[in-house]
Amino acid sequence: MDERKGRSKQVGKRIVKEVYKTLYQAFGPRGWWPGETPFEVVIGAILTQNTSWKNVERAIDRLRAKNLLHPANLYKIKDEELAQLIKPSGYYHIKTGRIKNFIVFLHREYGSDLNKMFREEMMFLRKKLLSIKGIGPETADSILLYAGEKPTFVVDTYTKRIFSRHGWISNQNSYEDIRDFFMGNLNIDVKLFNEYHALLVYLGKEFCKKEPRCKECPLKVFLNKKRPNPI
């Protein structure tokens, strides 16, 4: 690699770490994921696809009330009943299929035992999750990180929005590019990846909704700093 790229890489590394430090100091630990059990996290990860968490909570509460937050119980339920229960989370027919796809996969591959599934090597399991129809990269990484406590970085719309608006990534970078960018510039650390993603979501939700780079944004201190060149 040439010298310019090398320097750019160092800038990228510094930015990624400093952004984390800044957000953590501003907001403190977020305590993610807002779910009680690993299985609940998996279901939440599917239900929250392009959906506000508030609506997902409603759906989860309805499942919990029927004691359905367990693989064996969901395995038995009829599609139409599940669809009605998760209705508040939107896209409920699509998501019924996606939940069922995962449940059938878990049953077939691991005897409905989530702990057994998470004993797999991370990247091997990631590939298997991605092969399930309805589980894309963000959902897979959310499951691995927040339910399985595996060291993978979750990239979502907030991550892309915040980092591209600052010029730290470009909007043509793929999901995997961006994931590599974060993982390559941070220590491989479950706790760190957990907090980082949660902090970005918090920032995106609470500060960047209407006015990008608003006055109260903790990241405004980065506006005048050197920026890395394309990942």
Add this chain to the structure above:
DNA sequence: TGCCAGGCCGGGT
């Protein structure tokens, strides 16, 4: 009232 929310798939270029 219209737009958005912690994506992903399938078909078309």
Add this chain to the structure above:
DNA sequence: ACCCGGCATGGC
């Protein structure tokens, strides 16, 4: 390899 329409409810 991208690009786009579709999927749907609830909050502001």
